[in-house]
Amino acid sequence: MSFICWPLIKICEWMGRNTPETLVKIRFYAKFRRLPRLDNPVDLNEKILWMKLHADVSKWSELADKYKVRSYLEKMGLSQYMVKLYGKWDDVESIDFSKLPENLIFKVNNGDGKGTNEIVKNLSKANKARLVKLFKKWLSRKNVGDLSAEPQYKMMPPCIIAEELLPIPEGGHSLVDYKIWCINGEPLFIWTCSDRDEDGGGADVMTYDLDWNAHPEFAVFTNEYRHGKLLPQPENLEEMLVLAKKLSQGFPILRVDLYNIEGKIFFGELTFTSQGGMMDFYTQDFLDLLGKRANISDIKKVR
Numbered sequence: 001m002s003f004i005c006w007p008l009i010k011i012c013e014w015m016g017r018n019t020p021e022t023l024v025k026i027r028f029y030a031k032f033r034r035l036p037r038l039d040n041p042v043d044l045n046e047k048i049l050w051m052k053l054h055a056d057v058s059k060w061s062e063l064a065d066k067y068k069v070r071s072y073l074e075k076m077g078l079s080q081y082m083v084k085l086y087g088k089w090d091d092v093e094s095i096d097f098s099k100l101p102e103n104l105i106f107k108v109n110n111g112d113g114k115g116t117n118e119i120v121k122n123l124s125k126a127n128k129a130r131l132v133k134l135f136k137k138w139l140s141r142k143n144v145g146d147l148s149a150e151p152q153y154k155m156m157p158p159c160i161i162a163e164e165l166l167p168i169p170e171g172g173h174s175l176v177d178y179k180i181w182c183i184n185g186e187p188l189f190i191w192t193c194s195d196r197d198e199d200g201g202g203a204d205v206m207t208y209d210l211d212w213n214a215h216p217e218f219a220v221f222t223n224e225y226r227h228g229k230l231l232p233q234p235e236n237l238e239e240m241l242v243l244a245k246k247l248s249q250g251f252p253i254l255r256v257d258l259y260n261i262e263g264k265i266f267f268g269e270l271t272f273t274s275q276g277g278m279m280d281f282y283t284q285d286f287l288d289l290l291g292k293r294a295n296i297s298d299i300k301k302v303r
Helices: 002-018 022-030 044-054 058-065 070-075 128-140 151-155 237-248 286-291
Strands: 084-091 106-108 119-122 160-164 175-185 186-196 203-210 225-227 254-262 264-271
Touching: 002 022, 022 044, 044 058, 044 254, 044 286, 058 070, 058 151, 084 203, 106 128, 128 160, 175 286, 186 237, 186 286, 203 237, 237 254, 237 264
Parallel strands: 203 225
Antiparallel strands: 084 160, 106 119, 106 160, 175 186, 175 254, 186 203, 254 264
């Protein structure tokens, strides 16, 4: 199947680099059976698409970078929310595995989390040759972001980072992701992902408002994004919302991804182009609701 799809993938990557708007229209139509309203974007997807095609995304490149974003948090006085960093390497040969803890997670800074994270337990017994081969593959990727025409990834010099492996809460199968949608610098909804599949793909999901009322009517549940059980409201939800508000200032659309483990909040990442601006796991009502709130009229068109 990979061999059969390879020519199509390469064509789409070329289009993502050279004719991104055409690629966006084709992929959007294939998924939603209509063309995106790029001349007058209305819903959340369309406004994300317009920005990634036409806005200055240099700030996105800094803040979506899993390593550089740490400096941003430090400048804002929010370093207490960062996961412990064990190391950062621009080349695989520089990694000294003997100086790293037994349990940790490796990441590439420009990855999307699907196939670009590697959880390691008992590092001393791990296959180092396999890890080196995997990391070299991560660093050698040339077309990051092209398939979804996400230009912010092209300006990220790749590197490998190693971070503390956060503990999974008792009774759970994975960490709970709290993904806070912020519009015009204001948190509006929290999307949770829990009980993730081992490959990082599928998960149980639910959407909550700021009072922690569940809104399953905003979701399109699939085999990948399943109807999740109701989760208890985090005791320090207000602190999470304050953090999300601080991080989202100056951005009309931003998703702030956090973890909350036994009352301690950890920063995850900042997401500017969720699913490349083609989210089909939300209803049109939800996409319209957030899209109409997002003001992108002041953003200068540079491309």
